[in-house]
Amino acid sequence: MKKIESTCIIDDDPIFIYGTKRIMKEMDFCDDILVFNNGQDAIDGLMDITAQGKKLPSVIFLDLNMPIMDGWEFLEDFVKIPNHNREKVTVYIISSSVDPRDVERVKDYDVVNNYILKPITPQDLQNVLAEVA
Amino acid sequence: METHSFNFLFKESIYPMAIVDHEMRFLNHSKLWLQDLGIKDSNIIGKTFYDVFPNTPEEIKIIHQHCLRHTVKQSKIQTITQSDGSQKWVDWQIKGWKEESKKLSGLLIVAEDITLKKRKEELLLNIQRVAKIGGWEFDFVANKAYLSDITKEIHELPLDYEMDLEKGLEFYKEGEHRDKITRVVNEAVTHHMPWDIETILITAKGNERWVRSIGECEVVDNKCIRIYGTFQDIDQKKRIELHNQEISERLTIATTDAANIGIWEYNIFNRKVTWDDNLYRIYGVTRDKFEETIDAWEAIIHPDDKIHCHNEIELAIVNNKKCTIEFRIIWPNGELRYIRSEFTISRYQNGVPSRLIGATWDITEAKTAEQNLKELLEVTSEQNDSLMNFAHIVSHNLRSHSSNLSMLTGFLTQEEDENEKSSLVKMLNDASISLNETVTHLSEVVHVKTNSEEKMKKTNLLKAIIAVEKNIRALLNEKEAVCNISVDASINIQAVPAYLDSILLNLFTNSIKYSSPKRKPIIDIKAEVKDDVVLFTFADNGLGINLEKHGKKLFGMYKTFHKNKDSKGIGLFITKNQIEAMNGKIEVESTEDVGTSFKLTFKKTIENEHHKKNEKDREHLYYR
Numbered sequence: 001m002k003k004i005e006s007t008c009i010i011d012d013d014p015i016f017i018y019g020t021k022r023i024m025k026e027m028d029f030c031d032d033i034l035v036f037n038n039g040q041d042a043i044d045g046l047m048d049i050t051a052q053g054k055k056l057p058s059v060i061f062l063d064l065n066m067p068i069m070d071g072w073e074f075l076e077d078f079v080k081i082p083n084h085n086r087e088k089v090t091v092y093i094i095s096s097s098v099d100p101r102d103v104e105r106v107k108d109y110d111v112v113n114n115y116i117l118k119p120i121t122p123q124d125l126q127n128v129l130a131e132v133a
Numbered sequence: 134m135e136t137h138s139f140n141f142l143f144k145e146s147i148y149p150m151a152i153v154d155h156e157m158r159f160l161n162h163s164k165l166w167l168q169d170l171g172i173k174d175s176n177i178i179g180k181t182f183y184d185v186f187p188n189t190p191e192e193i194k195i196i197h198q199h200c201l202r203h204t205v206k207q208s209k210i211q212t213i214t215q216s217d218g219s220q221k222w223v224d225w226q227i228k229g230w231k232e233e234s235k236k237l238s239g240l241l242i243v244a245e246d247i248t249l250k251k252r253k254e255e256l257l258l259n260i261q262r263v264a265k266i267g268g269w270e271f272d273f274v275a276n277k278a279y280l281s282d283i284t285k286e287i288h289e290l291p292l293d294y295e296m297d298l299e300k301g302l303e304f305y306k307e308g309e310h311r312d313k314i315t316r317v318v319n320e321a322v323t324h325h326m327p328w329d330i331e332t333i334l335i336t337a338k339g340n341e342r343w344v345r346s347i348g349e350c351e352v353v354d355n356k357c358i359r360i361y362g363t364f365q366d367i368d369q370k371k372r373i374e375l376h377n378q379e380i381s382e383r384l385t386i387a388t389t390d391a392a393n394i395g396i397w398e399y400n401i402f403n404r405k406v407t408w409d410d411n412l413y414r415i416y417g418v419t420r421d422k423f424e425e426t427i428d429a430w431e432a433i434i435h436p437d438d439k440i441h442c443h444n445e446i447e448l449a450i451v452n453n454k455k456c457t458i459e460f461r462i463i464w465p466n467g468e469l470r471y472i473r474s475e476f477t478i479s480r481y482q483n484g485v486p487s488r489l490i491g492a493t494w495d496i497t498e499a500k501t502a503e504q505n506l507k508e509l510l511e512v513t514s515e516q517n518d519s520l521m522n523f524a525h526i527v528s529h530n531l532r533s534h535s536s537n538l539s540m541l542t543g544f545l546t547q548e549e550d551e552n553e554k555s556s557l558v559k560m561l562n563d564a565s566i567s568l569n570e571t572v573t574h575l576s577e578v579v580h581v582k583t584n585s586e587e588k589m590k591k592t593n594l595l596k597a598i599i600a601v602e603k604n605i606r607a608l609l610n611e612k613e614a615v616c617n618i619s620v621d622a623s624i625n626i627q628a629v630p631a632y633l634d635s636i637l638l639n640l641f642t643n644s645i646k647y648s649s650p651k652r653k654p655i656i657d658i659k660a661e662v663k664d665d666v667v668l669f670t671f672a673d674n675g676l677g678i679n680l681e682k683h684g685k686k687l688f689g690m691y692k693t694f695h696k697n698k699d700s701k702g703i704g705l706f707i708t709k710n711q712i713e714a715m716n717g718k719i720e721v722e723s724t725e726d727v728g729t730s731f732k733l734t735f736k737k738t739i740e741n742e743h744h745k746k747n748e749k750d751r752e753h754l755y756y757r
Contacts (some may be wrong), residue, residue, distance in 0.1 A: 015537040015560050022544065065529055096533035099524065118533060119540035
């Protein structure tokens, strides 16, 4: 099975980040992991990457509930980033919310590939690999 | 001389009279004889009666012969058709005379013109027939009853029917009607009382018929010897009257008892108003206290609605339209009532408006119900919102902790490295603390929602502000913050003291937490009374917030907008809930990097103010 070059996690919960990183390492999911604690930080960071002429991470795991800029707002701004490989980026919403309104809303965003319910499992990441890599 | 003078008097007699001899030849006649009988021939002396009246009927000729022979007096009425075709009634009075000494005999004839009398009689009969009025009498001495033809017709009896008193009473409908006529007849006989009653008769053919019976009695030696009177068929009139009465009663029941509708009329010219009893009840005034003028009516209307009412009425008169107005009135006891009135304009034939006629009813209950419904709807939709919010919190925040816990325990069971293990346990501990915190927040929110108004009490706003400010003096001093408090010491609000403290504390700490590093914090606190609420403003010169972006979420749970370690996104959420639990409101205005201003609305404590207000209203009305 192929390996993903670069992955991005946008979440404000340190425990989740720790857990996800740990699973990724265990199954050798990717080479590089970028972490942002809220939507604003993520936009700023991704803009930096673009400015340096580098490629965007091919998979983004995005939390919905975050301070300053939440996941929905991030999506609004993200699609405006002028990077040549932005369209090849796959976004996964990863949330603890079982609120059906959230699940429904995800369908409005073309850039979002799927909705993964926390806690994330090795099987979830296997599926992502199968889809993306 | 004597003969001449007699002759003169005869000529000038006030009667049309003539003297004929035994061969019916005219010997003499009065001037009126020619005039009244329309005789053209001025010289009839010597001519016979039958020459002058060729159409004399045979029976009168027989009377003439009879009177001549027996020297007696007889009379006979004859209708004469005159030359112009009109009818004349003549009452012939014929008397035979004889003068033995001169062997002379003849007749004295007086012809009385009774046309006028006859006409009147006919007219009277006609009137009786048209008005269906008959006459009757009972003679107790002769024990005889007399009924006029019309009376018999009303009874539908044959004209030759023989009536007596007992039979007469039996024609009345059994029960109240027969009892009534029997009672009045007894009263008449024993106490000589006249009567005038309306009862139902059952005719000989079995038809029910309303009649009016008027009776009087003739008393001789304190004894009633005869009762007599008139009898009128009033069936048609009575039935219409009864029908109208029924409709009117139905209307009264509908308006008075069922709908409580008051009826009024306003005379535009003399500015007088007329009210029915119901309207007095609606306006809460008594007849003796109301002047019955349009000004007196306007005095009852709430001062704020007077102009509106006045204009609507003027407009309705100009536009000639049916009009509905709604307004408030103040009862003499100060109570406020909502009123609706519908009216139309009545005009003279030349189009000039004369009167307004209207119906008015009290819609206070409907208005109150509408108000309550609106409030209920608001509360329900608010509660629905909070419920959704709550569901979201449960589904999201609680789950985020539980998912962390399950993930960490999963790692822990597989982990063999002791260092990593202790690190996992520490994380597990953090996660359980977070879970605990979230549960505490949730219970706080639920607590606010379920602790309703009953804990509200009169609270002095300024005292509460100063107490909270004192508590966080250290924090304010550390940031060198300045507080400008401009709140009147007399302002009391209805509040749950613990909530008020929590709200104020949250506003203060927010201002300090999100103060701008570029300047010293300044906090401006103001309060003003408006009607029955207190408007409270809490403004700072801090970081501010982009309301366009975050406005909707500002008071949501777990929403934070600043990169601040202390931000938990729970403070304003609880503040909003606490204010709403006290029937208040919170709004925000903010400009980024300039400052934030929270505007809060509290219910003012009413105390004795209510009493004063009523007194003021009354005064106002009194001086109008």
